[in-house]
Amino acid sequence: MTTSDHRFSATERQGLYRAIHERRDVRSQFLPDPIAPDLLERLLQAAHHAPSVGFMQPWDFIVIRSREVRQDVQAIFERENQKAAENYAGERKTLYSRLKLEGIMDSPLNLCITCNRSRGGTHVLGRNSVLETDLFSVCLAVQNLWLAARAEGIGVGWVSILDQDELSATLKLPTDVYPVAYLCLGYVSEFLDRPELEAKGWRSRLPLEELLHGDVWGQPYSTE
Numbered sequence: 001m002t003t004s005d006h007r008f009s010a011t012e013r014q015g016l017y018r019a020i021h022e023r024r025d026v027r028s029q030f031l032p033d034p035i036a037p038d039l040l041e042r043l044l045q046a047a048h049h050a051p052s053v054g055f056m057q058p059w060d061f062i063v064i065r066s067r068e069v070r071q072d073v074q075a076i077f078e079r080e081n082q083k084a085a086e087n088y089a090g091e092r093k094t095l096y097s098r099l100k101l102e103g104i105m106d107s108p109l110n111l112c113i114t115c116n117r118s119r120g121g122t123h124v125l126g127r128n129s130v131l132e133t134d135l136f137s138v139c140l141a142v143q144n145l146w147l148a149a150r151a152e153g154i155g156v157g158w159v160s161i162l163d164q165d166e167l168s169a170t171l172k173l174p175t176d177v178y179p180v181a182y183l184c185l186g187y188v189s190e191f192l193d194r195p196e197l198e199a200k201g202w203r204s205r206l207p208l209e210e211l212l213h214g215d216v217w218g219q220p221y222s223t224e
């Protein structure tokens, strides 16, 4: 058996890279159509199969359909977004105010992926030196779900312009549970072919070459 036997088929690889490259953060293109329970289950299973420090699996999934809860979260967003706008001036401020940065009410389903920081007891294998590894693990669960959703034709938007204490109170989270990601999910009218922030002139993708270093920081990177 050669190592190439472990490879996915060309079609499978193409599908994986397609999901990676065509995944988008969605906030303007949501359709109201509901997501079927079995599809949601597949997305949650994808998230649940993410790697986690010491196999801690620190995530919980809060599936939010209630309009009242979503309206409360939307109100938190509006307050925080007003504060965020104070960081900009002039044209940049005008551009910022035109950006749509959430799809809380437009999407049929919101999902909060949380991190239970005490799951697994006082010591978790691999989490001795870097306490934040539980949070990193939850981010990987988010990305798994995001990619699976893209493959299923479901858009996902991450809303982080939220006061975490207010969000925790709204969702009635226990003390040790941190709301890592507040996500909006739904079918979409289209997936943009590049990030919305890039399309609207906010910021562009950096060239990979600028981010590569050889051996130590600042050293030229070579493929040889």
Ligand SMILES: Cc1cc2c(cc1C)N(C[C@H](O)[C@H](O)[C@H](O)COP(=O)(O)O)c1[nH]c(=O)[nH]c(=O)c1N2
Binding pocket: 023, 024, 025, 026, 027, 100, 101, 102, 158, 159, 160, 161, 194, 195, 196, 197, 198
């Ligand atoms: C941790 C984190 C937090 C946020 C985001 C992402 C991540 C990873 N993004 C989405 C972000 O703007 C988007 O990923 C980039 O602009 C790149 O676009 P694509 O995701 O490639 O479409 C995001 N988008 C938005 O409209 N409102 C938000 O509050 C946030 N917050």
